[in-house]
Amino acid sequence: MAAPIAIHLEFGGGAELLFDGVKEHHVTLPSQSQPWDVKQLLVWIQRNLLKERPELFVQGDSVRPGILVLINDADWELMGELDYQLQDQDNVVFISTLHGG
Amino acid sequence: MAQDVRCLKAQLEEKEKEIVGLKKKLAQLEKNHTSVLELYDKVTPLTPLKAKAALSNEDIMRYSRQLILPELGVQGQLNLSKTSVLIVGCGGLGCPLAQYLAAAGIGRLGLLDYDEVELSNLHRQVLHGEENQDQAKALSAANAVKRLNSTVECIPYHLKLSSENALQLIQQYDIVADCSDNVPTRYLVNDSCVLGGKPLVSASALRMEGQLTVYNYRGGPCYRCLYPVPPPPETVTNCSDGGVLGVVPGIMGCFQALEVLKIASGQGSSCGQQLVMFDAQDAKFRTIKLRPKQAGCAVCGENPSVTQLVDYEAFCGSAATDKCRRLNLLSGHQRITVQDYKSIVDNAEPHLLLDVRPLVEVDICHLPFSLNIPLSSLEDRKSEHLQLLQERISQLKQQMEGDCRPPVYVICKLGNDSQKAVQVVEKMSGSAVDRITVKDISGGLMAWAKRIDSTFPQY
Numbered sequence: 001m002a003a004p005i006a007i008h009l010e011f012g013g014g015a016e017l018l019f020d021g022v023k024e025h026h027v028t029l030p031s032q033s034q035p036w037d038v039k040q041l042l043v044w045i046q047r048n049l050l051k052e053r054p055e056l057f058v059q060g061d062s063v064r065p066g067i068l069v070l071i072n073d074a075d076w077e078l079m080g081e082l083d084y085q086l087q088d089q090d091n092v093v094f095i096s097t098l099h100g101g
Numbered sequence: 102m103a104q105d106v107r108c109l110k111a112q113l114e115e116k117e118k119e120i121v122g123l124k125k126k127l128a129q130l131e132k133n134h135t136s137v138l139e140l141y142d143k144v145t146p147l148t149p150l151k152a153k154a155a156l157s158n159e160d161i162m163r164y165s166r167q168l169i170l171p172e173l174g175v176q177g178q179l180n181l182s183k184t185s186v187l188i189v190g191c192g193g194l195g196c197p198l199a200q201y202l203a204a205a206g207i208g209r210l211g212l213l214d215y216d217e218v219e220l221s222n223l224h225r226q227v228l229h230g231e232e233n234q235d236q237a238k239a240l241s242a243a244n245a246v247k248r249l250n251s252t253v254e255c256i257p258y259h260l261k262l263s264s265e266n267a268l269q270l271i272q273q274y275d276i277v278a279d280c281s282d283n284v285p286t287r288y289l290v291n292d293s294c295v296l297g298g299k300p301l302v303s304a305s306a307l308r309m310e311g312q313l314t315v316y317n318y319r320g321g322p323c324y325r326c327l328y329p330v331p332p333p334p335e336t337v338t339n340c341s342d343g344g345v346l347g348v349v350p351g352i353m354g355c356f357q358a359l360e361v362l363k364i365a366s367g368q369g370s371s372c373g374q375q376l377v378m379f380d381a382q383d384a385k386f387r388t389i390k391l392r393p394k395q396a397g398c399a400v401c402g403e404n405p406s407v408t409q410l411v412d413y414e415a416f417c418g419s420a421a422t423d424k425c426r427r428l429n430l431l432s433g434h435q436r437i438t439v440q441d442y443k444s445i446v447d448n449a450e451p452h453l454l455l456d457v458r459p460l461v462e463v464d465i466c467h468l469p470f471s472l473n474i475p476l477s478s479l480e481d482r483k484s485e486h487l488q489l490l491q492e493r494i495s496q497l498k499q500q501m502e503g504d505c506r507p508p509v510y511v512i513c514k515l516g517n518d519s520q521k522a523v524q525v526v527e528k529m530s531g532s533a534v535d536r537i538t539v540k541d542i543s544g545g546l547m548a549w550a551k552r553i554d555s556t557f558p559q560y
């Protein structure tokens with residue numbers, strides 16, 4: 001049994017507009033039999049934070065193209081992407097790419 | 102006798118001063134005359150940029166404050182003078198970028214933009230002035246840059262960057278800066294830089310945020326390594342829809358200038374595998390370590406599938422412009438024109454006008470008697486807003502007596518959100534909401550301003 005973990009979520013680049021404009025969320029993921037990974041986190045976010053228009057945030061079981069995920073200030077590609085196992089006090093950022101000039 | 106000599110000498114001195122003054126004036130006039138710039142409408146071969154053997158006394162004076170920096174020095178300054186930079190987009194990012202590169206003494210600047218200067222550009226595109234409205238942005242920017250530093254060679258391109266011309270153009274420059282405003286152009290510039298082997302200093306800005314990365318630099322990732330698949334077009338917001346505070350692209354364009362100058366002078370950029378994010382609201386910069394160059398990348402990977410430029414509008418599913426897209430979600434009988442609506446108002450026909458723009462835009466301008474419920478509130482079915490809508494519809498029903506389907510006309514800025522709102526309202530099943538006729542006003546308030554009421558503000 002894995003203990004509940006507290007993590008810090010941030011949304012930016014316009015992704016926060018899907019979450020009532022709130023950029024920072026301190027959340028606690030409940031205890032479960034397996035350790036939490038990013039794939040499960042995305043499902044949790046959809047169920048608990050994102051109520052409308054999920055297609056603007058997720059595609060399949062990952063984030064939609066054009067959203068970059070950062071784990072503890074590093075590109076999630078360096079951390080194992082969906083399989084990264086979340087630790088207590090981790091910081092996960094979802095940033096929408098900007099194109100304007 | 103002695104007095105005559107003194108007098109003549111004094112007169113001579115006076116005349117000599119006059120000659121010096123006239124020569125200076127002539128030189129200035131000639132300099133201005135030769136700097137009349139020619140606008141390029143296609144890509145033509147350029148003469149190679151010659152390296153200076155040494156700095157002139159004027160150079161030393163002009164650049165003295167940066168020359169004494171050990172990070173730059175004489176060699177760095179000479180390096181700048183032999184570097185050419187292509188700036189793709191002379192807007193909010195491109196203007197400050199061009200300004201600082203010219204001020205610092207870059208050798209040659211290619212300034213590319215296909216748009217003309219508009220009044221709504223001036224809050225952020227700071228090289229253009231009121232008198233430059235309707236002028237090609239590339240020319241306006243080049244003239245402003247020339248006034249600042251006439252020794253910088255400026256080449257203004259008034260053309261649309263495309264798969265046909267991009268590679269030929271980019272190959273003529275040492276460094277490329279992406280200051281564009283749309284997704285297809287960003288992929289086009291990236292692929293051209295990979296195929297042409299040029300470093301790409303890329304920035305973007307929207308609302309109160311900015312991002313910057315240097316791509317294809319010293320073995321680092323390219324834009325496609327990070328974003329192999331373009332974002333769905335409906336998730337992309339441009340500056341005319343989302344808004345942007347002028348100083349935000351200003352800061353990001355200055356940041357681009359910094360990285361270009363570091364690369365050009367020989368110091369090198371540290372943003373090759375990094376994303377710099379700027380949050381203007383919280384006054385926060387954050388630097389993120391990015392993934393390395395991806396072996397599977399379609400253009401810079403080990404087995405690239407993109408070996409020449411492709412059709413980027415098709416690849417991205419959107420046009421290479423930041424102009425607003427026109428949606429067509431509704432059929433003809435669900436839409437009315439602004440002229441139709443004008444006669445409804447003139448005939449005092451009972452109806453409800455529903456304005457679905459965000460409150461901040463309603464504050465700028467609105468039609469009298471409109472009910473404002475933002476599209477997002479309709480989509481989220483915010484109960485206090487739905488109640489308001491229901492109340493207004495029942496009032497209308499009472500007023501109309503017997504006529505069971507009161508008309509609701511939906512309006513927004515351009516006629517895109519209003520169509521979405523019609524679809525949302527039609528789907529609502531509630532006793533008060535479902536017995537109505539709901540239509541959108543095609544072209545929105547901007548069409549109203551253009552065709553019906555010229556005193557109505559445009560934004």
Ligand SMILES: [Zn+2]
Pocket residue numbers: 322323324325326327394395398399400401402
């Ligand atoms: Zn790549």
